[in-house]
Amino acid sequence: MLKEKENIGFKGGFNLLDTYPLRFCNIIERISSDGIPEVFEFRVPAQKIQHVIVNLCPTEPWALPNWVILEHKTAAFLNKLKEIKTRYFPEASYSIAINKKEDEPNAAVKNYAGDAEWMKVFAVDAKYPQDDPVILLKVVLGIETNFGQDTTTQGVLILDAQTVTAIYENCMLGNKVDSRFIALSGTGLKENEIINVQLGTSLEKILRNRIKESGKYRVFVNGPLHGREITDLSQKMEWSINNIVVLEELDQKVMFPMFKSDELVLTTNMLGELRRCVYCNFCDDICPVGLEPALYYHSYKRGEKHKASLYNLEKCIECGLCSFICPSKLELLHIIKECKAL
Amino acid sequence: MDMKNILKPLEPILSKSLDRVESFIHTHPKVDFLFGAIFGAFDGLLRSTKETTRTQPFIRNNYDVKRFMGAVLVALVIGWVLPALYFFGWQCVVSRLLVSFIIGVFVVDVLWAIIAREDHISEGGFVTCLLIPAILPPQSPLWLVGLGAALAILFRNVLGGVGNNLVNPALFSRLFLTICFPSLLVTGYQMPFVGMPDLHSFRYGLDAVTHATPLTAFKTNGEVVSYFSLLVGSSGGSLGETCRLALILSGLWLIKIRVVNWRIPVSYLGSVLIFSVFLSLIMGKAVAPPLFQILSGGLILGAFYMATDPITTTYNQAAKLIYGAGCGFITVLIRDFTGLPEGVMYSILLMNLLAIPIQSLMVKIRYRT
Ligand code: SF4
Numbered sequence: 001m002l003k004e005k006e007n008i009g010f011k012g013g014f015n016l017l018d019t020y021p022l023r024f025c026n027i028i029e030r031i032s033s034d035g036i037p038e039v040f041e042f043r044v045p046a047q048k049i050q051h052v053i054v055n056l057c058p059t060e061p062w063a064l065p066n067w068v069i070l071e072h073k074t075a076a077f078l079n080k081l082k083e084i085k086t087r088y089f090p091e092a093s094y095s096i097a098i099n100k101k102e103d104e105p106n107a108a109v110k111n112y113a114g115d116a117e118w119m120k121v122f123a124v125d126a127k128y129p130q131d132d133p134v135i136l137l138k139v140v141l142g143i144e145t146n147f148g149q150d151t152t153t154q155g156v157l158i159l160d161a162q163t164v165t166a167i168y169e170n171c172m173l174g175n176k177v178d179s180r181f182i183a184l185s186g187t188g189l190k191e192n193e194i195i196n197v198q199l200g201t202s203l204e205k206i207l208r209n210r211i212k213e214s215g216k217y218r219v220f221v222n223g224p225l226h227g228r229e230i231t232d233l234s235q236k237m238e239w240s241i242n243n244i245v246v247l248e249e250l251d252q253k254v255m256f257p258m259f260k261s262d263e264l265v266l267t268t269n270m271l272g273e274l275r276r277c278v279y280c281n282f283c284d285d286i287c288p289v290g291l292e293p294a295l296y297y298h299s300y301k302r303g304e305k306h307k308a309s310l311y312n313l314e315k316c317i318e319c320g321l322c323s324f325i326c327p328s329k330l331e332l333l334h335i336i337k338e339c340k341a342l
Numbered sequence: 343m344d345m346k347n348i349l350k351p352l353e354p355i356l357s358k359s360l361d362r363v364e365s366f367i368h369t370h371p372k373v374d375f376l377f378g379a380i381f382g383a384f385d386g387l388l389r390s391t392k393e394t395t396r397t398q399p400f401i402r403n404n405y406d407v408k409r410f411m412g413a414v415l416v417a418l419v420i421g422w423v424l425p426a427l428y429f430f431g432w433q434c435v436v437s438r439l440l441v442s443f444i445i446g447v448f449v450v451d452v453l454w455a456i457i458a459r460e461d462h463i464s465e466g467g468f469v470t471c472l473l474i475p476a477i478l479p480p481q482s483p484l485w486l487v488g489l490g491a492a493l494a495i496l497f498r499n500v501l502g503g504v505g506n507n508l509v510n511p512a513l514f515s516r517l518f519l520t521i522c523f524p525s526l527l528v529t530g531y532q533m534p535f536v537g538m539p540d541l542h543s544f545r546y547g548l549d550a551v552t553h554a555t556p557l558t559a560f561k562t563n564g565e566v567v568s569y570f571s572l573l574v575g576s577s578g579g580s581l582g583e584t585c586r587l588a589l590i591l592s593g594l595w596l597i598k599i600r601v602v603n604w605r606i607p608v609s610y611l612g613s614v615l616i617f618s619v620f621l622s623l624i625m626g627k628a629v630a631p632p633l634f635q636i637l638s639g640g641l642i643l644g645a646f647y648m649a650t651d652p653i654t655t656t657y658n659q660a661a662k663l664i665y666g667a668g669c670g671f672i673t674v675l676i677r678d679f680t681g682l683p684e685g686v687m688y689s690i691l692l693m694n695l696l697a698i699p700i701q702s703l704m705v706k707i708r709y710r711t
């Protein structure tokens with residue numbers, strides 16, 4: 001069954017894919033771990049699952065693109081999903097969220113959906129953070145959920161493409177799954193590539209010979225917007241790591257920054273001076289959940305951190321867009337986290 | 343793209359020289375004391391900052407307050423400086439701009455940075471100094487322009503600089519001048535030059551006679567100037583308010599690049615229109631006709647460039663609508679029911695003061711606190 005409401009989606013957000021497109025080399029190298037690799041395990045949630053959402057809509061340019069799993073195999077992929085459905089969650093409803101601009105998988109999924117009554121297809125705008133659980137649940141199912149809450153407690157299971165194939169391999173075919181695809185990109189690397197890496201491999205081994213020799217760099221997993229920084233490269237590869245971004249640590253002044261957005265945005269430079277809030281409304285226009293982040297900053301600056309919670313603070317999904325866009329370079333997300341921690 | 347390629351070979355040389363100047367300044371405390379602030383502002387316009395991100399998110403958009411203000415400067419040059427050069431002559435415009443910038447930025451702002459030990463002057467002062475000549479009569483004495491710029495910058499700095507202004511500093515300074523030198527602000531309005539520019543037009547204005555502005559003319563004898571001349575700028579008024587066409591076009595550009603929030607000009611002009619239509623219906627010819635109200639005086643300049651001055655408005659966007667509507671209401675009240683011909687300055691200053699209560703009221707309503 002096909003579902004294509006034109007107005008599906010949410011207000012705010014930012015189309016990262018179109019603004020800062022990244023290209024990956026399509027030769028996939030395999031990296032094996034030195035020790036005994038860890039294996040993927042699928043734990044069936046304790047709660048009864050009523051809805052399964054398959055997220056085929058990565059919204060960050062540095063995230064693992066769909067083609068790695070789906071290229072020319074979309075129908076086979078959906079057949080696997082069907083088998084998983086029969087085995088584990090036969091009564092659940094199935095929703096596929098797919099980027100409406102990706103022609104090939106889009107056509108394949110819709111074609112398949114024509115005679116598959118058990119699934120619904122949602123062609124969505126791939127603006128960031130459409131694939132965040134809170135937004136996904138709201139846009140696809142119309143269910144409200146809180147940031148940080150495990151969605152399975154509400155009977156919703158969210159799967160990405162790679163997890164679907166891993167469940168199939170592991171639980172249906174009984175094969176051991178001990179590696180996964182990840183995307184490597186960033187201004188600190190020689191080239192952007194996709195690799196297939198065994199779980200348990202150290203990040204140091206993954207990045208060896210891939211980082212540019214000159215200059216300083218910093219390493220982030222799961223993206224520079226809401227991911228975390230890795231300072232200790234002996235950390236091991238886990239299933240939850242979707243991508244590694246290595247950014248150039250640009251700690252010097254650059255001439256004429258106004259003409260160089262494309263090269264500068266993917267570095268760690270602040271690209272501006274810290275100023276006071278100028279009421280420009282960039283932060284509330286971009287906020288995907290309709291908050292007014294500057295209010296938290298104002299409370300914080302007046303020394304009234306506790307007042308921040310009056311302004312729907314708990315709704316914030318920590319996507320980082322407000323800090324990203326703020327022309328005064330205010331650390332809005334940092335302030336939000338501090339206020340939340342009270 | 344082209345711009346980038348032209349500048350490319352120059353970049354390393356320029357950057358190195360700037361680095362050298364910077365380290366020279368920093369190693370000589372006395373030089374730093376005198377020129378550090380100016381260098382900082384100049385360097386900041388050409389180069390990015392050194393700081394890198396320390397907290398999530400680790401990338402930031404390539405857009406900062408400097409470019410924000412830069413866009414306002416460009417729009418003001420297109421909106422009033424270029425038309426004024428034609429309508430009032432080079433000599434009149436350039437001398438006023440020079441006086442305003444030299445006194446405002448290079449004397450008062452730099453002195454303040456030195457005294458208050460700030461590491462650089464802020465580009466917000468450029469906008470203020472570009473507005474000061476625009477809101478004074480074309481033939482006002484140069485010392486008045488200088489005094490206006492000095493007061494505006496001083497006033498802004500005393501209240502804590504960009505990001506802390508209670509009211510629009512340029513308008514506040516003009517209010518001050520209106521109180522101290524009332525006669526100087528009602529004279530000095532000349533008819534703009536029209537026709538083919540020649541050598542004489544270069545010096546146009548030096549010998550021109552004072553003429554009533556359209557709003558004053560309406561107040562005294564009910565005369566309504568042609569709308570066309572109001573739109574293109576061939577009627578009298580303050581130096582920067584006459585060519586409404588250019589002001590509207592550059593204002594729309596600012597709205598498009600989101601430096602100006604459309605809510606303020608739209609609600610300001612909209613409420614002027616609504617209230618004046620309403621009053622015209624009840625009182626007929628006793629009040630100025632609606633379209634004349636929109637196109638006369640400093641309304642267009644005020645609605646696009648002064649009521650929108652970032653920090654003096656409200657943060658909440660619904661409150662911005664109320665703020666703009668309030669400006670429009672007060673403008674019409676003053677124009678139609680007081681002895682004053684023009685009310686834009688008072689209305690914006692008054693609403694600047696009301697912005698904080700409106701903001702907290704709207705936040706209270708929205709979050710039910
Ligand atoms: S981090 Fe929170 S407040 Fe900021 S844009 Fe994202 S959801 Fe909104």
Ligand code: SF4
Pocket residue numbers: 276277278279280281282283284293294297325326327328329330332
């Ligand atoms: S984006 Fe930054 S400067 Fe603009 S309103 Fe929000 S907090 Fe203030």
